[in-house]
Amino acid sequence: MSEGMLYVGSALWLTLLVAFVVSLLEDGFCASLAKNTARRWGKFLLGLVILAIVVQVLSVV
């Protein structure tokens, strides 16, 4: 596996894990746990994309 794929894979897996644990702590083991996890995961990934864009822009400037 290339290092770039490892970066992307780790980012996806660790943000999913954090979203799952946060949902578990906030909402408990409820029926909407998967939905809440997915919603939080989406927000984390959006944050990562924004962060990546900012870093790219700053590195060019």
Add this chain to the structure above:
Amino acid sequence: MPRTSKPAALGLCVVNWFLPGVGYIAVGDTKRGVALFVAMNGCFLIGLLLGGYVLPPEWSTSSPNFSIVSCLTFIMQFFHGIGWAAASICWNLVQEGSQSGVVRFLAGNPGATNSDFGSFHLLVAGGLNYFATSRLYDLLAGDPTNGEETPAKVGQPDAVTSSDSDKVEGSS
């Protein structure tokens, strides 16, 4: 989840710090405890498989080896109690020349290609257990709504949805 006294809650938090997820199981929240146990210890185990390690940092700011990142990483890893303790002890044993396979596995391998990723996994596992432990305290003896935006907190105690207003209009 039953409310307890502050000393009892602190004791359960220490249990949950050392054995992630077990504090929840001890108070009867078995599903959540087991899920947290698997998630956090699984993350720590993956970190060890990648060669992650718990490196005792140089705390003296006057030392040329001082690094604030290393200090903060060590502090976050500390919150995964049993994993941090085992990895730290095994690291010292390896430095003293231990050749045991289990000890070398738990000590990690800084020379491995992905050891930085592994150490980051250990850091995430510790950070998650910090959140889980502080949440356990809030549920047992602190403010169980800590961090949540309840209607009372955001000043909307009498919030009426459109469907509710429709019902009221229909009944009159």
